[in-house]
Amino acid sequence: MKKAYIVRLSDILDQIQSYLPGADTRLVEKAYVYAARAHAGQVRRSGEPYLSHPLSVAYILSQMKLDIPTIAAGLLHDTVEDTNVTIDEIRHLFGDTVADIVDGVTKISHLPVKSKVHKQAENFRKMLLAMAEDLRVILVKLADRLHNMRTLEFMPEHKRQRIARETLEIYAPLASRLGIDWLKRELEDLSFMYLYPEDYRRLREEVEKVVAARQDFIEEVKSIISQKLKEEGIEGRVLGRRKHLYSIFRKLQRNNLSIDQLYLIYDIIGLRVIVKQIKECYQVLGIVHSLWKPIPGRFKDYINLPKPNMYQSLHTTVIGPGGRQMEIQIRTEDMDRVANEGIAAHWLYKEDKIISASSVKNGQLDWLARLVELQKELQNPRDFIESLRMDLFPEEVYVFTPQGDIKVLPRGSTPIDFAYAIHTEVGHHCARAKVNGRLVPLDYELQTGDIVEIVTSSQQKPSRDWLKFVKTSRAKSRIKQWLKQEEKQRIFAAGREILDREFRKVKLTLSAFLDDERAEEIARSFSFKDVDELIIAVGYGKITPQQLVRRYLLEQKKDEKDIEAEEKEILQRKRKYHQRGPETVSVEGTKDVLFHLSKCCKPLPGDEVVGYITRGRGITIHRADCPNLENLDPDRLIDIKWETGDGASYTARIWVITVDRKGMLASISGAISATEANILEAELKTTQDKKALFNFVVEVSNKAHLDRIMNNLRQIEGVIRVERRFA
Numbered sequence: 196m197k198k199a200y201i202v203r204l205s206d207i208l209d210q211i212q213s214y215l216p217g218a219d220t221r222l223v224e225k226a227y228v229y230a231a232r233a234h235a236g237q238v239r240r241s242g243e244p245y246l247s248h249p250l251s252v253a254y255i256l257s258q259m260k261l262d263i264p265t266i267a268a269g270l271l272h273d274t275v276e277d278t279n280v281t282i283d284e285i286r287h288l289f290g291d292t293v294a295d296i297v298d299g300v301t302k303i304s305h306l307p308v309k310s311k312v313h314k315q316a317e318n319f320r321k322m323l324l325a326m327a328e329d330l331r332v333i334l335v336k337l338a339d340r341l342h343n344m345r346t347l348e349f350m351p352e353h354k355r356q357r358i359a360r361e362t363l364e365i366y367a368p369l370a371s372r373l374g375i376d377w378l379k380r381e382l383e384d385l386s387f388m389y390l391y392p393e394d395y396r397r398l399r400e401e402v403e404k405v406v407a408a409r410q411d412f413i414e415e416v417k418s419i420i421s422q423k424l425k426e427e428g429i430e431g432r433v434l435g436r437r438k439h440l441y442s443i444f445r446k447l448q449r450n451n452l453s454i455d456q457l458y459l460i461y462d463i464i465g466l467r468v469i470v471k472q473i474k475e476c477y478q479v480l481g482i483v484h485s486l487w488k489p490i491p492g493r494f495k496d497y498i499n500l501p502k503p504n505m506y507q508s509l510h511t512t513v514i515g516p517g518g519r520q521m522e523i524q525i526r527t528e529d530m531d532r533v534a535n536e537g538i539a540a541h542w543l544y545k546e547d548k549i550i551s552a553s554s555v556k557n558g559q560l561d562w563l564a565r566l567v568e569l570q571k572e573l574q575n576p577r578d579f580i581e582s583l584r585m586d587l588f589p590e591e592v593y594v595f596t597p598q599g600d601i602k603v604l605p606r607g608s609t610p611i612d613f614a615y616a617i618h619t620e621v622g623h624h625c626a627r628a629k630v631n632g633r634l635v636p637l638d639y640e641l642q643t644g645d646i647v648e649i650v651t652s653s654q655q656k657p658s659r660d661w662l663k664f665v666k667t668s669r670a671k672s673r674i675k676q677w678l679k680q681e682e683k684q685r686i687f688a689a690g691r692e693i694l695d696r697e698f699r700k701v702k703l704t705l706s707a708f709l710d711d712e713r714a715e716e717i718a719r720s721f722s723f724k725d726v727d728e729l730i731i732a733v734g735y736g737k738i739t740p741q742q743l744v745r746r747y748l749l750e751q752k753k754d755e756k757d758i759e760a761e762e763k764e765i766l767q768r769k770r771k772y773h774q775r776g777p778e779t780v781s782v783e784g785t786k787d788v789l790f791h792l793s794k795c796c797k798p799l800p801g802d803e804v805v806g807y808i809t810r811g812r813g814i815t816i817h818r819a820d821c822p823n824l825e826n827l828d829p830d831r832l833i834d835i836k837w838e839t840g841d842g843a844s845y846t847a848r849i850w851v852i853t854v855d856r857k858g859m860l861a862s863i864s865g866a867i868s869a870t871e872a873n874i875l876e877a878e879l880k881t882t883q884d885k886k887a888l889f890n891f892v893v894e895v896s897n898k899a900h901l902d903r904i905m906n907n908l909r910q911i912e913g914v915i916r917v918e919r920r921f922a
């Protein structure tokens with residue numbers, strides 16, 4: 196790259212005179228002197244004196260035809276950043292407008308930009324717009340960036356890459372958004388050159404070839420249109436126009452084409468017809484369409500429907516001479532200026548033929564509509580600039596995490612909103628907040644550009660007071676949720692205490708109640724989901740503790756009754772089994788002596804029995820053939836008479852040995868039941884020789900009853916043996 200021409204003050208002043216003839220430029224001259232002194236001795240990487248940079252920036256701003264304070268600010272834009280100069284001094288010497296612009300530019304350069312900026316590029320752009328209260332801040336920043344990009348070759352490689360990427364992702368779109376087309380194109384092509392040098396070089400060569408090849412064709416069409424304009428009496432210019440390299444590159448990418456397939460892109464070069472009046476645009480369109488066949492679907496009327504950045508034009512693509520496609524753009528001089536200069540075009544031109552009120556009406560222009568409205572209210576075009584307080588995104592603030600992540604929050608948001616935006620737990624435990632390194636109250640209103648740091652503490656809990664100032668619905672709902680949960684816990688604890696007190700009055704405890712499986716049932720009987728809900732209801736006073744305790748006592752009593760009844764029944768059954776009902780034992784004429792049955796031989800009424808006089812436990816009845824009798828004192832053996840009445844029952848054990856086959860148990864138990872005997876125990880074993888042994892304890896009224904059972908069993912097919920067991 197050739198050594199850049201160093202801009203001199205006179206270049207700037209001359210440029211200003213060209214669009215502001217007779218303007219008072221003393222502020223610019225003063226700014227020049229001041230900047231020269233402030234930057235004295237500083238040198239750029241290029242080896243040039245540092246002052247060359249602010250001079251170039253100011254010159255770019257004058258090329259954008261901006262006002263005097265903006266150009267002065269361009270000269271001063273790096274003084275606060277890079278020298279000992281303070282903003283107060285600038286304010287004192289150059290006034291609020293210049294100082295505010297310089298301050299805005301300085302703030303932007305202090306923003307922490309992450310290396311992975313592309314993720315948040317859109318937010319960043321929005322933030323820049325929102326931050327610059329005055330659009331001129333952005334314009335100075337863009338001019339600054341343009342000059343830095345033009346001199347990027349002097350930067351070390353890694354910085355080049357970062358700066359070029361940032362330019363492509365933030366500043367070029369910003370220029371586009373503001374409608375400054377020439378700036379966008381130059382920023383994009385410079386970025387493209389540094390980011391993809393090889394693609395850039397090859398594409399440039401190829402495009403040159405295409406342009407050279409089509410030159411004659413373009414000239415032919417140009418002269419045809421010019422001739423027609425003359426015939427129709429329309430004053431206008433016909434220009435050749437070329438797409439800039441990066442937009443061709445993007446178009447190739449979008450269509451998955453390689454650079455070798457460049458010939459497939461028909462609109463690398465095209466024509467632009469520029470006329471005086473809007474109605475002439477449509478006249479020219481008619482002429483073009485009468486000359487060549489338009490391609491359907493390619494006609495765009497951006498005059499009636501301008502782009503959001505104010506761009507207005509007619510676009511059409513026709514099949515030109517030789518069957519070659521060609522795009523033609525038709526617009527007025529005003530529209531052409533806006534297309535190139537965008538928002539900057541408004542700085543100096545009052546006559547507003549550029550945007551009609553009707554085009555603003557249908558919301559197509561969103562934020563610009565508001566600017567235009569504002570502009571209409573002002574008589575003096577200069578006031579337009581002065582009053583152009585940026586109100587593009589009034590509902591949002593853009594703040595940073597200490598790591599450089601951008602969070603977008605509604606205007607009026609506080610550190611608590613920010614904390615909840617990061618994470619619910621960070622919100623819950625947000626104890627303190629630092630903004631730009633300084634502690635701020637938790638209800639501090641966040642400003643765009645703030646770097647916010649949240650200090651959490653495990654002790655900290657959400658407070659009801661927070662609800663008074665948080666802005667985001669996320670924070671609100673999280674806090675409410677937490678408070679509700681916390682209240683529940685508090686009420687729960689209160690409910691427990693109340694209940695425990697009440698239970699103790701009736702010599703019970705709450706924990707005994709909670710351990711009781713009936714507790715859940717009782718909760719449900721009060722229509723609560725579980726015991727916890729029941730306790731919470733007591734805490735809230737929805738039911739009284741007395742109500743609950745009473746219900747519990749009632750349940751207990753009911754259960755006690757049930758238990759009593761059950762026990763009674765069991766006892767009765769026991770009696771039935773063991774007390775043998777109305778029976779007597781007589782000994783030598785003495786009736787009703789105390790007796791019990793021996794365990795060793797399980798005598799049944801009907802068995803031949805003898806009595807044995809025990810010491811203190813009455814008489815034990817043994818079967819006469821009980822083997823144990825041999826071990827007993829013969830002197831104590833006595834004859835007895837054992838009489839039984841109806842309903843008495845005794846237990847006897849029998850073994851049934853059968854072949855092992857299915858259904859045997861059913862047959863056996865059927866046979867037993869047929870005699871109206873109860874089976875008290877049943878056990879089945881399979882023996883080693885594949886036989887089944889059933890071990891039963893049955894309830895019978897006497898020996899005859901048992902004999903009947905045993906006979907029945909012996910009738911069953913497969914039963915091998917039936918025997919009475921005595922133990």
Ligand code: MN
Pocket residue numbers: 248272273339
């Ligand atoms: Mn700078």
